Amino acid sequence: MAVATDHHYRAYTPAPLTKSDIDEVEILFGGLHWRAERLLQAVFENLGYNARPLPVATKDDLLTGRELADIGQCCPTSFTTGNLANFLRSESERIGAEQVKDRYVYVTAGSCGACRFGQYHQSYELALKNIGMEQFRMFLIDQGQPDQGATAGGGLNINMPLTLGTVWALLAADVVQGLEYRTRPYEVNAGQTDEVVRQCVDELYEVFRNRPAKGEKWGSIVWHLSTNYFVKALREVFRKFEAIEVDRLQPKPVVKITGEFYLQTVEGDPNYNIHRWLEAEGAEVYPAPIAVWLDYLIRFQVQSLEDYVGVDKGARAKVAALKSVQKVFGWTYNRMRAAFGNIPHEMPDQYELRRLAAPYFHHKLSGGEGDMLVGKALWTHLNKKAHMICELSPYSCMPNTMSIGAMAGVIGQYPDLLYAPIEVKGDAEVHALSRCQMILTEAKKRAIQDYVAAMETTGLSPETAKELLAERPEMRRASYRVPHRGAAATAANLLYDLADMTAERNAA
Amino acid sequence: MAKWFARKPSAAPGPRPDLEARAKLRIGIPKLLNVWTTHQFWLGFFGALGVPNNRVVFSGDTSEEQAREFGRGRGTVDCCYPVKCGAGHYGELVFGQKRKIDILFSPMIYSLSSFLQGHVADSLACPRVMAGPENIKAGFLKERDVFAENGIRYVSPLVSLAEPAIVPKQLYEALKDVIPGLSYKETRAAVDEGYRTLKGFNTEMRARSREILEWCARENRPCVMVLARPYHMDAGIGHEIEVDLQAYGYPILWMQYFPIDDDLMQWIFGPDMAAGHIKSPFDIDDVWPSSYSANTNEILWGAKVAARVPWITCAIRLTSYECGMDQPTFTPVQQIIERSHTLFFSFQELDSTKPAGSVKIRVETISFYMQQSSERIIEQKQAVTPPGCPLLPQAESKLATAKAELAASA
Ligand code: SF4
Ligand code: SF4
Numbered sequence: 001m002a003v004a005t006d007h008h009y010r011a012y013t014p015a016p017l018t019k020s021d022i023d024e025v026e027i028l029f030g031g032l033h034w035r036a037e038r039l040l041q042a043v044f045e046n047l048g049y050n051a052r053p054l055p056v057a058t059k060d061d062l063l064t065g066r067e068l069a070d071i072g073q074c075c076p077t078s079f080t081t082g083n084l085a086n087f088l089r090s091e092s093e094r095i096g097a098e099q100v101k102d103r104y105v106y107v108t109a110g111s112c113g114a115c116r117f118g119q120y121h122q123s124y125e126l127a128l129k130n131i132g133m134e135q136f137r138m139f140l141i142d143q144g145q146p147d148q149g150a151t152a153g154g155g156l157n158i159n160m161p162l163t164l165g166t167v168w169a170l171l172a173a174d175v176v177q178g179l180e181y182r183t184r185p186y187e188v189n190a191g192q193t194d195e196v197v198r199q200c201v202d203e204l205y206e207v208f209r210n211r212p213a214k215g216e217k218w219g220s221i222v223w224h225l226s227t228n229y230f231v232k233a234l235r236e237v238f239r240k241f242e243a244i245e246v247d248r249l250q251p252k253p254v255v256k257i258t259g260e261f262y263l264q265t266v267e268g269d270p271n272y273n274i275h276r277w278l279e280a281e282g283a284e285v286y287p288a289p290i291a292v293w294l295d296y297l298i299r300f301q302v303q304s305l306e307d308y309v310g311v312d313k314g315a316r317a318k319v320a321a322l323k324s325v326q327k328v329f330g331w332t333y334n335r336m337r338a339a340f341g342n343i344p345h346e347m348p349d350q351y352e353l354r355r356l357a358a359p360y361f362h363h364k365l366s367g368g369e370g371d372m373l374v375g376k377a378l379w380t381h382l383n384k385k386a387h388m389i390c391e392l393s394p395y396s397c398m399p400n401t402m403s404i405g406a407m408a409g410v411i412g413q414y415p416d417l418l419y420a421p422i423e424v425k426g427d428a429e430v431h432a433l434s435r436c437q438m439i440l441t442e443a444k445k446r447a448i449q450d451y452v453a454a455m456e457t458t459g460l461s462p463e464t465a466k467e468l469l470a471e472r473p474e475m476r477r478a479s480y481r482v483p484h485r486g487a488a489a490t491a492a493n494l495l496y497d498l499a500d501m502t503a504e505r506n507a508a
Numbered sequence: 509m510a511k512w513f514a515r516k517p518s519a520a521p522g523p524r525p526d527l528e529a530r531a532k533l534r535i536g537i538p539k540l541l542n543v544w545t546t547h548q549f550w551l552g553f554f555g556a557l558g559v560p561n562n563r564v565v566f567s568g569d570t571s572e573e574q575a576r577e578f579g580r581g582r583g584t585v586d587c588c589y590p591v592k593c594g595a596g597h598y599g600e601l602v603f604g605q606k607r608k609i610d611i612l613f614s615p616m617i618y619s620l621s622s623f624l625q626g627h628v629a630d631s632l633a634c635p636r637v638m639a640g641p642e643n644i645k646a647g648f649l650k651e652r653d654v655f656a657e658n659g660i661r662y663v664s665p666l667v668s669l670a671e672p673a674i675v676p677k678q679l680y681e682a683l684k685d686v687i688p689g690l691s692y693k694e695t696r697a698a699v700d701e702g703y704r705t706l707k708g709f710n711t712e713m714r715a716r717s718r719e720i721l722e723w724c725a726r727e728n729r730p731c732v733m734v735l736a737r738p739y740h741m742d743a744g745i746g747h748e749i750e751v752d753l754q755a756y757g758y759p760i761l762w763m764q765y766f767p768i769d770d771d772l773m774q775w776i777f778g779p780d781m782a783a784g785h786i787k788s789p790f791d792i793d794d795v796w797p798s799s800y801s802a803n804t805n806e807i808l809w810g811a812k813v814a815a816r817v818p819w820i821t822c823a824i825r826l827t828s829y830e831c832g833m834d835q836p837t838f839t840p841v842q843q844i845i846e847r848s849h850t851l852f853f854s855f856q857e858l859d860s861t862k863p864a865g866s867v868k869i870r871v872e873t874i875s876f877y878m879q880q881s882s883e884r885i886i887e888q889k890q891a892v893t894p895p896g897c898p899l900l901p902q903a904e905s906k907l908a909t910a911k912a913e914l915a916a917s918a
Binding site for chain 1: 587591616618632636642643644645646647649651666668673677678778779783793794795796812834838840847892893
């Protein structure tokens with residue numbers, strides 16, 4: 001006699017998404033900034049899927065997330081869970097729950113190990129149960145596997161064209177964001193940068209949407225690596241930045257954003273709109289490119305293989321192969337940067353980050369950003385890439401609390417590193433921003449010090465600099481790159497640049 | 509390439525073990541986090557290297573006094589209690605020893621040799637467990653190097669216990685400068701000994717749990733399963749809640765040491781395997797697909813066991829203040845248990861102070877419910893368990909089976 005097992009609890013498994021379903025459904029996704037989401041939408045559409053990003057998460061979503069899932073979540077979980085639940089609820093009111101379950105599916109990255117990121121699905125499941133939508137289909141994509149094949153039912157194929165399209169879209173979105181943040185703080189006509197960026201993203205959306213099909217695997221890989229298709233498109237849109245006039249002779253503090261992936265990436269309520277807030281407070285924001293996270297994922301794999309060097313015969317060759325992939329990845333990013341005049345920030349070398357973090361945080365410690373938070377803080381500080389670090393740390397985040405603790409040792413040794421770890425709860429904005437404000441005040445002083453030091457070294461006064469710039473209109477365009485001359489402040493670097501040019505001219 | 513690896517097997521022998529010097533070493537290990545389920549590994553390992561067990565000193569149980577006396581002012585961050593109390597453990601080993609230690613050994617345990625390994629996605633430690641030592645150490649280095657001032661070598665290797673092949677390399681790199689005359693070969697043998705000792709200890713503990721279970725089955729008496737992280741065995745972290753319960757006469761089983769003999773596993777999980785829900789008794793994919801974290805996986809597995817064994821009529825869940833790993837598991841664990849009619853009680857947000865009054869009341873409540881309902885729960889669960897329970901002597905097993913079948917058909 002078979003013993004009954006049906007009464008036991010079982011986890012949620014999504015109903016299959018079949019090939020015939022896929023034309024009828026819209027794929028929902030989210031958790032990035034709007035530029036990346038728009039380009040991702042194009043990647044899905046290019047492959048014949050209907051897709052749309054969820055609206056930017058709001059404080060209401062946070063409250064819904066907290067209400068629907070188990071207590072004590074980290075705030076990114078609450079935001080993303082609430083965001084999905086509220087969208088489904090509002091759509092249910094509009095078209096009915098039955099329609100919602102047939103018409104939408106949710107796709108998210110997951111299954112990546114130690115921290116709660118790998119367990120988000122549990123919160124989603126609970127939320128779906130609590131809003132009576134257990135039938136809703138949700139799929140997790142393993143971000144470590146580029147070619148994982150079809151999801152249950154065969155409707156959605158996580159293959160090379162999708163993965164490569166996603167990576168290329170993220171890199172393109174990064175460079176757009178990088179250029180944008182180096183431009184807007186200095187724009188002469190308020191609002192022009194936003195307008196141009198919107199146009200650029202719209203054009204790039206079409207470029208990704210019309211990406212030619214080049215096969216399911218090797219064809220697609222070879223084409224992505226060899227084509228000029230994306231770089232050409234980026235060069236085209238870069239021209240639009242020539243129209244933006246900038247005044248970079250403003251000594252603004254440069255603030256490097258680091259922190260937990262979701263919080264450093266999104267732009268909205270989940271991180272108190274910190275990017276915009278910092279700009280409004282007079283800062284130049286150095287955003288966190290998604291590319292650095294992808295590069296870190298590769299480094300993490302390399303490290304796992306390195307452990308076996310000397311133990312397993314093939315390990316050394318595997319390390320070399322994966323490092324080559326990483327080089328190609330960096331090269332692809334740099335090609336896109338070059339299309340934008342190399343103005344977007346470079347990607348820090350992962351092994352340099354590891355070396356810098358090593359005395360304080362072991363490179364294998366996983367979850368969240370691992371040793372990168374310590375590494376990035378030191379890299380930024382020692383190379384004078386920014387005046388301060390604003391680390392966005394989610395309330396109740398496991399790995400972040402650990403690296404913040406380790407930063408105590410870093411600050412002990414580098415007391416002049418301006419470090420603002422901001423605990424983000426989602427609803428304690430005033431407290432968090434005022435904390436940031438305090439450190440920003442000091443960063444502003446440093447930006448002015450940089451500028452004064454540049455004036456002293458170059459002998460250029462702001463008035464003379466202005467006159468020189470008047471003679472060189474190309475240097476007043478957003479498309480002009482001010483080289484990094486050892487100062488964090490852009491205005492100071494511009495003075496050094498002008499002085500060099502003048503010296504060259506005089507010599508000639 | 510590391511020198512030790514470049515050496516061919518036929519090359520000159522490596523350094524000579526300086527056994528005399530090693531026998532004089534005193535090694536302090538903070539009794540923290542996953543050291544609770546790996547301490548036997550460390551005893552076996554250092555023992556094999558010639559450091560006598562009585563010279564491997566563990567810090568005491570966590571206590572408020574320990575934190576006050578030795579850890580004050582050294583905390584670097586506000587987080588879950590089991591990590592936060594680490595400063596007190598370190599401080600006790602640095603400042604609180606009559607005979608000074610030479611080495612403070614605090615492994616960053618990256619992954620664990622869980623009994624579920626091979627059946628789950630991974631066996632990682634919680635991010636805070638693995639990084640805990642980096643965090644605690646910062647509190648002893650931020651102004652000056654407190655370890656060096658006290659003549660102590662601080663050694664904190666990252667150790668992937670779930671990957672035995674690389675553990676010798678990890679430990680050799682970390683210890684070659686502090687254990688006199690250490691060679692790689694010797695480290696490898698000591699690691700093997702560590703695993704052997706740990707396995708031996710676990711086997712013995714599981715055998716004792718089996719005796720308890722057999723007694724319960726024979727006498728048809730209820731027992732309690734504790735679902736918690738290993739460090740909840742620390743009186744200062746788990747507050748000995750299960751001990752209070754035991755005082756009411758209920759035997760206690762810790763999920764970590766539940767017997768995993770094949771006969772028992774087949775009996776418990778056979779029906780689920782036959783129905784295609786799982787591939788093996790240690791597969792938890794049916795309840796927890798993101799099975800990356802060793803301790804979390806074991807809690808989920810323990811809940812499944814508790815739901816299926818008739819004599820486990822109550823499960824208690826212990827969770828520490830601000831535990832991030834436990835949070836997503838609250839609902840699944842509770843549902844696994846309660847769907848099987850088993851009693852479920854959860855003690856959450858445990859921190860430094862034992863809420864003695866409320867624990868007493870809750871323990872009384874648990875005992876009351878167990879008294880009231882255990883008989884019924886055992887019957888209900890027996891009705892849906894397969895025949896041939898290996899915990900019962902054959903004859904009794906047959907009788908119980910016949911009874912269960914009768915009950916089911918009634
Ligand atoms: S990194 Fe932190 S905030 Fe992000 S999912 Fe993990 S625990 Fe949550
Ligand atoms: S499992 Fe929970 S209590 Fe243990 S270290 Fe991790 S977060 Fe802290």
